[in-house]
Amino acid sequence: MIELRNVTKEYGKRKALQDVSLQFEKGKIYGILGPNGSGKSTMMKMAAGLVFPSKGEVIVNGQPADRSIARDVAYLSSEGMVYPGLTVQQMIEFFAAQHKDFSLEKAEELIQFMSLERHKKVAKMSKGQQGRLKLLLVLSRKAPVLLLDEPFLGLDPMVRDTIVKGLVSFIDFGEQTVIITTHEITEIEPVLEEAVILDEGMVRARCHVEALREEEGLSVLQWLKRNYQ
Amino acid sequence: MTEEFRTSKPIYRQIADRIIQQFVRGKIAPGEKLPSVREMAIQSGVNPNTIQRTYGELERMDVVETRRGQGTFMTEQIDRKKQLRIEIQREMIETFIQNMRGIGVEDKEITEAVEQFLAGKEPSEND
Structure with missing residues (x-):
């Protein structure tokens, strides 16, 4: 479980997050929505133990999130993460050496699933291939927490579709807690259980995806738009 | 997709x-x-x-x-399949009737229009 307790993060005078309290239950899939600069990435970096709150606490699996939490958290960052000079195979070996929970068996299945070429260098790969490689590296870990920061950024609809199918195929539902930040809601919506809207560093709204349709006849996208009217 | x-x-x-x-x-x-x-x-x-x-x-x-x-x-169970078929029919009819009433077609005109359609004729202009 992941919990933010009255978390504020200040970068100089700018507040990236303002008194945010949120709980993410074990085994569920959450979507974090909101415009650029709403605090989504800051929140993810905090849950990954890479950024610390100015006020409040971030608790991951019962302990305050710090560098050591990387053991329990597989984090897909929107920037960096893969090295241009390395091949797919070398990236896998690098990740396997860094993380005890990395499953080479799962990585093999994912190479097939994501149609990646083992000996291709990252530098020679398209954005879509790099996006798929990043997901492979994260999904190969049997970590209790998966944090995916903008996994669809700059990818075309076909690749987004493959990524959604990859998530459904390889996530251990009920065991792994997954938080996904995204602008591209359409493909991922049927996979999410709950969605949260962040806006200017604050929680603007929160919903259960199926209940939203059942009770209000709205998709998450429509709900998101309604919250900005 | x-x-x-x-x-x-x-x-x-x-x-x-x-x-x-x-x-x-x-x-x-x-x-x-x-x-x-x-x-x-x-x-x-x-x-x-x-x-x-x-x-x-x-x-x-x-x-x-x-x-x-x-x-x-x-x-x-073949009976269950038959029931489901009837339930689906009912739902389709309901949607159709609601749509027709929604554009102001009288019930009598609806039956006529359906019969004409099934007979392969173009819908007539009554007004």
Whole structure:
């Protein structure tokens, strides 16, 4: 479980997050929505133990999130993460050496699933291939927490579709807690259980995806738009 | 591509409706084994919990049967299939009638229009 307790993060005078309290239950899939600069990435970096709150606490699996939490958290960052000079195979070996929970068996299945070429260098790969490689590296870990920061950024609809199918195929539902930040809601919506809207560093709204349709006849996208009217 | 879902109904219901439709149309045979929850989730691009709900709902409706350790199977009861066919017909008629009334067509005109359509004639202008 992941919990933010009255978390504020200040970068100089700018507040990236303002008194945010949120709980993410074990085994569920959450979507974090909101415009650029709403605090989504800051929140993810905090849950990954890479950024610390100015006020409040971030608790991951019962302990305050710090560098050591990387053991329990597989984090897909929107920037960096893969090295241009390395091949797919070398990236896998690098990740396997860094993380005890990395499953080479799962990585093999994912190479097939994501149609990646083992000996291709990252530098020679398209954005879509790099996006798929990043997901492979994260999904190969049997970590209790998966944090995916903008996994669809700059990818075309076909690749987004493959990524959604990859998530459904390889996530251990009920065991792994997954938080996904995204602008591209359409493909991922049927996979999410709950969605949260962040806006200017604050929680603007929160919903259960199926209940939203059942009770209000709205998709998450429509709900998101309604919250900005 | 993953299919798209309408917003007016929960996704688990839409998938249940689709399975019933396929059953009535004969695309799924009585007694046929349905994909596992995970397979179905991958095919549809949805959360496996959603499929779990779909199968649960279909079981409550006596449309599928879950056999422990074997999976989920379409009902073999032909009577149930006949009932489902009638239920679907009713829903289609209801939608059609509501739409026709919605554009101000009188009930008598609706029957006439349907008869004419079935006879292969163009709709006439009454006003």
